[in-house]
Amino acid sequence: MKSTVVILIVLAALAAVASAQQTSWETLETMDVDNVLKNTKLVKRYLDCLLDRGRCEKNGKDWKVQPVYSSGSAMYAFNFLKISEFAMENRRLAVAREEEQDDRMKTFIFKGEGHTLGNAIRTIILKNPDVIFCGYTIPHPSENKLHLRIETKSISAVDALREGLEQLQNLSDHILKTFETAVVDYKSNQMEV
Amino acid sequence: MSKSKVKYSSSKEYIDESRNELVLTEFEVLNAEATDFPGNHHGFDDSWSFEKFKKRLKINIVRMENMEIEFDLIGVDPAIPNAFRRILLSDIPTMAFDKVFMFNNTSIIQDEVLAHRLGLIPLKADPRLFEFRAEDDDAGTPEDTLEFELKVKCSWNPQRTKDHTNPEHLYRDFRVLTSHLKWMPLGGQKDIFTPDAVGPVDDKILIAKMRPGHELDIKLHAMKGTGREHAKFSPVATAFYRLLPQVKLLKEVEGEAAQRLQKCFSPGVIDLVDSGEKKVAKVNDARYDICSRNVFRHEDLKEDTVKLTRARDHFIFYIESTGALAPEVLFTEAAKILSQKCRVFLDELKNGL
Numbered sequence: 001m002k003s004t005v006v007i008l009i010v011l012a013a014l015a016a017v018a019s020a021q022q023t024s025w026e027t028l029e030t031m032d033v034d035n036v037l038k039n040t041k042l043v044k045r046y047l048d049c050l051l052d053r054g055r056c057e058k059n060g061k062d063w064k065v066q067p068v069y070s071s072g073s074a075m076y077a078f079n080f081l082k083i084s085e086f087a088m089e090n091r092r093l094a095v096a097r098e099e100e101q102d103d104r105m106k107t108f109i110f111k112g113e114g115h116t117l118g119n120a121i122r123t124i125i126l127k128n129p130d131v132i133f134c135g136y137t138i139p140h141p142s143e144n145k146l147h148l149r150i151e152t153k154s155i156s157a158v159d160a161l162r163e164g165l166e167q168l169q170n171l172s173d174h175i176l177k178t179f180e181t182a183v184v185d186y187k188s189n190q191m192e193v
Numbered sequence: 194m195s196k197s198k199v200k201y202s203s204s205k206e207y208i209d210e211s212r213n214e215l216v217l218t219e220f221e222v223l224n225a226e227a228t229d230f231p232g233n234h235h236g237f238d239d240s241w242s243f244e245k246f247k248k249r250l251k252i253n254i255v256r257m258e259n260m261e262i263e264f265d266l267i268g269v270d271p272a273i274p275n276a277f278r279r280i281l282l283s284d285i286p287t288m289a290f291d292k293v294f295m296f297n298n299t300s301i302i303q304d305e306v307l308a309h310r311l312g313l314i315p316l317k318a319d320p321r322l323f324e325f326r327a328e329d330d331d332a333g334t335p336e337d338t339l340e341f342e343l344k345v346k347c348s349w350n351p352q353r354t355k356d357h358t359n360p361e362h363l364y365r366d367f368r369v370l371t372s373h374l375k376w377m378p379l380g381g382q383k384d385i386f387t388p389d390a391v392g393p394v395d396d397k398i399l400i401a402k403m404r405p406g407h408e409l410d411i412k413l414h415a416m417k418g419t420g421r422e423h424a425k426f427s428p429v430a431t432a433f434y435r436l437l438p439q440v441k442l443l444k445e446v447e448g449e450a451a452q453r454l455q456k457c458f459s460p461g462v463i464d465l466v467d468s469g470e471k472k473v474a475k476v477n478d479a480r481y482d483i484c485s486r487n488v489f490r491h492e493d494l495k496e497d498t499v500k501l502t503r504a505r506d507h508f509i510f511y512i513e514s515t516g517a518l519a520p521e522v523l524f525t526e527a528a529k530i531l532s533q534k535c536r537v538f539l540d541e542l543k544n545g546l
Contacts, residue, residue, distance in 0.1 A: 093541045110538070116279040117534050119272040127241035129231040162542050167241055169535035171273070174243075175266075176528035178252045182264070183521045186254040 033077050039098065040088050047085055050078060096147065105133075106157035110146040114138060118146045124171070125164035130155050208234060210502075215436060217501040219489040227270060227505070249506075262520035266434070266508040274434050274508045280527040281432040283420035286325070287517050288318040288339060288391075290413045297410035300369075302401045307411075310400055311343075312425045314371055315515040316415055318391040320428075323417045335380030339391055339415040342375045347403035367403050372396040374413070394516030428523055430513040437507035440479040441500040447471045454494055457487040480509070 036042050048054030096107040110117065118136040125134045133151035150157040201207045210216065212234065216223040231240045249268035256263040266274055293308040300307075318339055326337040347367045360367055371393040378386070401409070420427035440462060446454050451474035455463040462482045465472040486501060488494050512520040 091541060093538050113534070114279075116276045116284070116531075120276040120531070121535075123227070123270045123272040124241060126230050127239060129240045158542065162539065165535045165539050165542070167243065169532050169539070170243055171246065171269075172528050172531040172535070174247060174250065175252070175269075175273075176525055176532070178250055179264075179521075179524055179528065182252045182254050183257070186257055190257075 031077055033080055036081070037084055040094075041098075043081055043085055043088070047081055050081075103156040103158070104154070105149070105151040106161075107147055107149045108157075108161060110148065112144050113146045114144070118148065121148065121161075121164050121168055124168050125150060125160055128152075128160055128163060131160055134160075212237075213505055214439070215503040215505055217484060217486055217503065219486065219495065224505070255509075257521060260430075260516065260520065261511070261513045262524070263509065263511050265437075266510055268506055269508070270506070271508075274510065276531055277510075277524065277527045278432050278434060280530050281429050281512065281523055282427055284530050285428050285518075285523060285526050286320045286417050286419050287426045287428045287515075288316045288320050288323060288415045288417055289423075289425045290314060290316075290341070291416040291418060292333075292414035294412040294414075295410075296412065297408055300401050300403045300407040300409060307401060307409075311411075311413060312423070314374075314398060314400070315394040315517065316391065317389075317394050317516055318386075318415065320417050320517060322385075325417050333379075333414055333416070335382050337417060338379060339382075340377045340379055341413040341415065342377050343369070343373055343400075343409055343411040343413065344375070345369050345373050345403070346408045347405050349405045364405055367405075368399060369401040369403065369409060370396065371398040371400065373400075377412075428515060428517055429520075430515050432510070432512045432523075434508045434510045436503040436505065437509060438479045438482040438484050439502045439504060440476050440482065441502070442474065442476055443497050443500055446474040446494070446498060450474075450493060453491060454488070454498070457485075457491070457494070459483050459485075 036046065045054075045057070049056035092111045092113075094109045094111075096109055100106070115138070118138070122134055122136050125131055130152050131150060132153055133149065136146060136148045138146055148161075150160050152160050201210070211224050212229055215225055228234065229237070229239045231238070233239065246268070251267040252264060253267075254262065254264040290311045293311055295304050295308070298304055298307060302310075316339070323339075324337040326333060330337075345366055348365050350363055350365050353363050357363060374393060376388045376391060403409070418426035440458065447468070448471050451463075451465055451472055454474050455465060457463075458479075459482045461477060462479050464475050464477040466475050467473075484501065484503070488499050488501070510524075512523055514520045514523055518526070
C-alpha cells in the first residue's frame with residue numbers, strides 16, 4: 001500500500017513537472033510589444049516561431065505563441081512585429097553587443113559608411129571634453145560597415161554620438177554657406193575687373 | 194631625433210609649432226598627427242565650439258574658370274577636406290552610358306571595347322534632373338534614362354584620285370566622333386531638354402576608326418550612377434588638396450649661395466633683392482612651392498638656414514570637373530551630401546536605437 005502511494009505521489013510529481021515543462025501559451029494580445037521591440041534578437045525569435053522559420057523556444061523552454069488569427073489585436077501585434085523586423089534589417093545604425101548595460105560605452109555599427117564619415121565624425125566627437133575614447137574601424141573592406149566606439153566619463157555614448165552628428169551637420173552647412181558667399185564675391189569681383 | 198637639433202626661442206614656440214605646423218626636415222616629416230584635443234595641451238581649451246569654428250573658418254577662391262576651381266579652405270581639421278574629396282570622387286552622381294545595344298558592329302573595334310569607350314564619354318546632362326533607375330527595371334523610363342543613337346557607315350570617297358594616300362581624302366566618315374551621337378528624346382524629354390543640354394561634353398572625342406564597308410548601328414542608354422559603382426560616373430577629372438607650404442629664412446643668405454638657394458625652390462618662392470653690392474635672398478611667396486626639400490642637398494645651406502613647414506589647417510583645394518556640373522556646384526553638392534549623411538543617422542537615433 002505504502003509503496004503504491006509513494007509511486008502515485010512520484011507519478012503525480014512527475015506529471016506536474018512534465019506539464020510545467022510542456023508548452024506554455026503566450027498571447028500576442030497581451031504581449032508588451034514595446035518591450036519586445038527593444039531587443040532585436042527577441043523580435044527575431046518571436047517571428048521565427050510565428051512564421052515557422054525556426055524553433056519556438058524562450059529561455060530554453062518550449063513555448064508556443066498563440067495563433068495569430070485568434071483576435072484582431074493579436075493580428076495587429078503580429079504585423080507590427082513583421083514591419084519592425086523589416087525596418088530593423090534596413091536600419092543603417094545599430095549597436096554591437098546590446099546586452100552591455102553601461103550606457104557610457106558603446107560600439108555603433110554604421111551600414112554603408114566608410115572613412116568619409118568615420119574619420120570626420122571621430123575628430124568631432126574627440127573634441128567633446130567628456131569623451132575618453134573614440135575610434136573607428138572598418139572590420140573588413142569587403143563589408144560596407146563602420147564600427148565606431150565611444151567611451152565617455154559621464155554622458156551616455158548615444159548622446160555623445162548625437163552631439164557629434166549635429167555638430168558635423170552644422171559644420172558642413174556652415175562651410176556650404178561660406179563657400180557660396182565666397183563664390184558670389186569672386187564673381188562680382190570678376191565683373192568689376 | 195631631428196627635433197633636438199632645432200632650436201626654439203621659447204616653450205610657447207615649441208607648442209605653437211606642434212599644434213599648427215608640419216615640419217619638413219631632411220629625413221622626416223614631424224608633427225603629422227593632430228594633437229589639439231581637449232586635455233592634451235595644458236592651458237588650451239580645445240573643446241568643440243561652433244562659434245570659434247565660425248570665426249576661424251575662411252574660404253578664399255583664388256581661381257574659378259570654366260571647368261577648374263582653386264580655393265583655400267582654412268581653419269578645419271584634415272578629416273573634413275578629406276571627407277569632401279572622397280565625396281567628390283565617389284558619391285556625387287553623374288549621367289553616363291551604362292547600357293549599349295549593339296545592332297550592328299562590323300568595325301575592327303570589339304563590341305566590349307567599344308561599349309567600354311562609350312561608357313567613358315562625359316555627358317552634359319545635369320544628374321540632379323534625373324532619378325536613379327530601379328534595380329529590376331530593364332526598359333527604363335523617361336525620368337531615369339537618356340537614349341542616344343550611333344549610326345555611322347564608312348564609305349569610299351567617290352571623288353578620290355589614285356595617287357592620294359591620305360585617309361581624309363580617300364574615305365568618308367572613317368572617324369567615329371561624339372558628334373555622331375544623336376539624342377532620341379523619350380516621352381516628354383523634348384519639352385524639357387535640348388540636345389545641347391544633354392549631349393556629350395566635347396564633340397570631337399574619337400570613339401572608333403573604320404574603313405569602307407564598316408558600319409556601326411548602336412543604341413545607348415545613359416543612366417545615373419556614382420563613382421562608387423564605376424569610375425565613369427565620377428564627376429571630377431580629379432579633386433585633390435594640399436597643405437600650404439611655408440618657408441622661413443633663419444639667416445641672411447647672399448651672393449652665390451643666394452642664387453643656389455633660389456634654385457632649390459620652385460620659381461617665384463625666393464626673390465633676390467639688392468642690398469648694397471650683393472644680392473640677398475628673400476622669401477616672396479611659398480604658396481606654389483613643390484616642397485622638394487632640395488635645400489638639404491647643399492652642405493652649407495642644410496643647417497639653420499631655412500625652416501620648411503606646412504600650415505596644418507590651411508588646405509589648397511583643386512577641383513576639375515568633367516563637364517556635367519560646374520566645379521563650384523560640385524563642392525556645394527559635396528557639402529550637402531555630408532550634411533545629408535549626418536541627417537540620416539540623426540533621424541535613426543531619433544526613432545530609437
